[in-house]
Amino acid sequence: MAEVKLLGAWGSPFSRRVEMALKLKGVEYEYIEEDLADKSPLLLKCNPIHKKVPVLLHNGKTIAESLVILEYIDETWKTNPIFPEDPYDKAMARFWAKFLDDTCMPAIWKIMWSKENQREKAIEEAIQHLKTLENELKDKKFFGGETIGLVDIVANFIGFWLGAVQEASGMELVNKENFPVLCRWIDEYVNCSVVKQNLPPRDELIAFLQPRFSASSWKY
Amino acid sequence: MAEVKLLGTWPSPFSYRVIWALKLKGIPYEYFEEDLSNKSPLLLQCNPVHKKIPVLIHGGKSICESIVILEYLEETWPQNPLMPDDPYERALARFWVKFVEEKGVAVWVKFFSSGEEKEKAMKDSLEMLKTIEEHALGKKKFFCGDKISLVDIAYGWMARWMEVIEELAGVKLFEPQKFPRLHAWMKDFKDEPMIKENLPGHDEMLVYFKNKH
Numbered sequence A: 001m002a003e004v005k006l007l008g009a010w011g012s013p014f015s016r017r018v019e020m021a022l023k024l025k026g027v028e029y030e031y032i033e034e035d036l037a038d039k040s041p042l043l044l045k046c047n048p049i050h051k052k053v054p055v056l057l058h059n060g061k062t063i064a065e066s067l068v069i070l071e072y073i074d075e076t077w078k079t080n081p082i083f084p085e086d087p088y089d090k091a092m093a094r095f096w097a098k099f100l101d102d103t104c105m106p107a108i109w110k111i112m113w114s115k116e117n118q119r120e121k122a123i124e125e126a127i128q129h130l131k132t133l134e135n136e137l138k139d140k141k142f143f144g145g146e147t148i149g150l151v152d153i154v155a156n157f158i159g160f161w162l163g164a165v166q167e168a169s170g171m172e173l174v175n176k177e178n179f180p181v182l183c184r185w186i187d188e189y190v191n192c193s194v195v196k197q198n199l200p201p202r203d204e205l206i207a208f209l210q211p212r213f214s215a216s217s218w219k220y
Numbered sequence B: 001m002a003e004v005k006l007l008g009t010w011p012s013p014f015s016y017r018v019i020w021a022l023k024l025k026g027i028p029y030e031y032f033e034e035d036l037s038n039k040s041p042l043l044l045q046c047n048p049v050h051k052k053i054p055v056l057i058h059g060g061k062s063i064c065e066s067i068v069i070l071e072y073l074e075e076t077w078p079q080n081p082l083m084p085d086d087p088y089e090r091a092l093a094r095f096w097v098k099f100v101e102e103k104g105v106a107v108w109v110k111f112f113s114s115g116e117e118k119e120k121a122m123k124d125s126l127e128m129l130k131t132i133e134e135h136a137l138g139k140k141k142f143f144c145g146d147k148i149s150l151v152d153i154a155y156g157w158m159a160r161w162m163e164v165i166e167e168l169a170g171v172k173l174f175e176p177q178k179f180p181r182l183h184a185w186m187k188d189f190k191d192e193p194m195i196k197e198n199l200p201g202h203d204e205m206l207v208y209f210k211n212k213h
Helices: A013-024 A041-046 A066-076 A087-113 A116-137 A150-154 A156-169 A180-191 A202-213 B013-024 B041-046 B066-076 B087-103 B105-112 B115-136 B150-159 B161-169 B180-191 B202-212
Strands: A004-008 A030-033 A055-058 A061-064 B004-008 B030-033 B055-058 B061-064
Touching (some): A013 A156, A041 A055, A055 A066, A061 B087, A066 A150, A066 B087, A087 A116, A087 B066, A116 A180, A150 A156, A156 A180, B004 B013, B013 B150, B041 B055, B066 B150, B087 B115, B105 B161, B115 B180, B150 B161
Antiparallel strands (some): B055 B061
């Protein structure tokens, strides 16, 4: 029986983050695909509070919330650290991870769910946040420096899912003209081996997202 | 010149989180009260992304976001630890911190709204209280054991801010008999010397929030 199990969903960036971290550290694990429309008794038992994926099971203990899991993984398996060692650099990594999850991502989703007359404002807001992110990247290869780190892992939504969302919705938020640095990072990122192995098939993801945008309220 | 500076505001529970951690660890610091209607150049320089308090400045470097600051303090000054040693216990602590970040103050201030938004906020808050009561506290005095931890600090807003908001919004969600564990925790938290000496006054808070809303 595997010591480490991961309950995840193929299309979830949160789930894939954890897989990336485990693979980066060479941790063997058993992956269990959850059907989020029909949650398993195991998921409901292991994450009774949020009933969401990802959930990590290690030696019978369960850990939920992707950022919490990433911290746990880094503290438990020391190979290929994800977090910087210096407390200040670590604080910066945590700050940007929080920025991605609490500010950037919600702003992007807000565009998708906003009414037509509010959409332009929502787009402006999202672009502002993406510019802030791009500014942080500057001339670094990755957010983590020469190799991917916590922020790159957490930014998988920007690195891959955003492209799929853009194609599924017909809306282009990020392109080489308006975000040259971010697009350069995206190219490096998706070609990075540990990332490449932990992405859902693009066509399937687009096919999954498309029905959400063909609802009558979305016109772009 | 003090090595550690804190930019904060007196009515902010987020500001107090950092004060509590600094006091509990015995870290000397210089406090700067910010006027959020007229933000200082220092604040804008140190937190250009969010332009919010609290901001910790240590050795010239600035750290923003209260929980990020708390983790930084914990790692830089290991005395009087605020986090457990064991990685799993730490994961649990971080899980509960994240829970209150999502479901806490941000929801409670919606009590100042009306109609559907207020109704939803009240429903969400009640659920949040039940979850903490049933799952988070257990039989321990504090969230992680016998001593105050980062988790208690993150929930510290409940020790003063929750009652003020409820009073002003005319809402009574937190009833001691319905939430005995939480009630006991609130009392124990407020009784801790470093916390007791560092809480904003109830009446001043009422005046402040009344004027704001």
